[in-house]
Amino acid sequence: MNYFVIVDVTLRKGIADPEGSTIERALPALGFTGVTNVHAGKSFRFDVEAESEAAALDKATSLAQRLLSNPVIEDASARIGER
Amino acid sequence: MSRIGVVVFPGSNCEYDAAAAVERLGDQAEFIWHTRTDLDGIDGVILPGGFAHGDYLRPGALARFSPVMAAVERFAATGGPVLGICNGFQVLVEAGLLPGALQKNRGLTFLCQPTTLVVSSTSSVLTRHARVGQELVVPINHFSGSYTCDDETYDELVRNGQIVLRYKENPNGSRDDIAGVANKAGNVVGLMPHPERAMSALLGSADGVVLFEGFLGVPLEQPALAN
Numbered sequence: 001m002n003y004f005v006i007v008d009v010t011l012r013k014g015i016a017d018p019e020g021s022t023i024e025r026a027l028p029a030l031g032f033t034g035v036t037n038v039h040a041g042k043s044f045r046f047d048v049e050a051e052s053e054a055a056a057l058d059k060a061t062s063l064a065q066r067l068l069s070n071p072v073i074e075d076a077s078a079r080i081g082e083r
Numbered sequence: 084m085s086r087i088g089v090v091v092f093p094g095s096n097c098e099y100d101a102a103a104a105v106e107r108l109g110d111q112a113e114f115i116w117h118t119r120t121d122l123d124g125i126d127g128v129i130l131p132g133g134f135a136h137g138d139y140l141r142p143g144a145l146a147r148f149s150p151v152m153a154a155v156e157r158f159a160a161t162g163g164p165v166l167g168i169c170n171g172f173q174v175l176v177e178a179g180l181l182p183g184a185l186q187k188n189r190g191l192t193f194l195c196q197p198t199t200l201v202v203s204s205t206s207s208v209l210t211r212h213a214r215v216g217q218e219l220v221v222p223i224n225h226f227s228g229s230y231t232c233d234d235e236t237y238d239e240l241v242r243n244g245q246i247v248l249r250y251k252e253n254p255n256g257s258r259d260d261i262a263g264v265a266n267k268a269g270n271v272v273g274l275m276p277h278p279e280r281a282m283s284a285l286l287g288s289a290d291g292v293v294l295f296e297g298f299l300g301v302p303l304e305q306p307a308l309a310n
Contacts (some may be wrong), residue, residue, distance in 0.1 A: 015186070
């Protein structure tokens with residue numbers, strides 16, 4: 001079966017996120033107040049051919065850890081998405 | 084005379100400067116396209132600066148899967164000298180040949196300027212001819228050069244003298260001002276600054292010469308080029 005998978009890659013806790021903090025600092029200038037803890041990350045979406053949802057997620061998690069993220073500074077999480 | 088392989092990825096752009104630095108000190112430079120799978124007859128390897136594979140995904144993330152990298156890993160494992168400059172440093176950390184990671188600069192600014200480096204350890208092929216505390220003016224030219232690692236890795240780097248170069252004034256938010264690190268054995272070194280662009284006083288600085296002399300194994304008694 002074909003499963004639609006979404007992988008989110010975010011910086012690990014404690015790793016400086018200059019992009020997130022720059023966005024956060026820009027928000028008040030646009031009139032958005034009360035927005036905190038802004039984090040920037042990446043999102044990948046792709047189809048995985050697998051026998052089950054669990055197998056598709058396993059495959060996606062493995063490729064996310066090996067290629068899509070750098071485990072030294074980033075966490076990756078995979079989920080089944082809706083088209 | 085040594086034969087130094089300068090690896091060329093699609094998107095590398097400092098390979099000619101690196102080769103010129105090698106040749107200036109009397110050694111031979113040979114370009115090695117990234118699909119090559121052997122390093123036969125090569126005495127040292129340089130991964131030059133640039134944007135290997137367009138720096139897509141993350142700098143170095145795709146380059147580490149180029150066929151040549153398996154050969155570089157084997158070469159490094161047998162003690163062969165490997166030097167990663169700027170993007171080459173990013174490739175080496177992505178490949179796991181050096182610890183840590185390189186993040187976007189603090190302030191999200193592309194930095195292109197001369198920096199003063201301080202030699203922190205001479206137990207690497209790059210810094211073995213320098214003195215601890217010696218200051219070297221070498222330019223930087225990067226967007227993702229902020230060195231980071233976890234506490235455990237950091238403690239190990241300090242303990243083993245693997246932090247080889249620090250910035251005198253931290254330009255990019257690197258942990259503990261780190262500009263360059265080596266592996267435990269000292270034969271694999273990576274740094275964000277460009278010593279190959281500091282080979283001539285006439286062009287701004289000749290402070291890269293002492294680093295290249297170390298890397299190329301030029302005998303210590305040979306005087307450094309003045310300009």
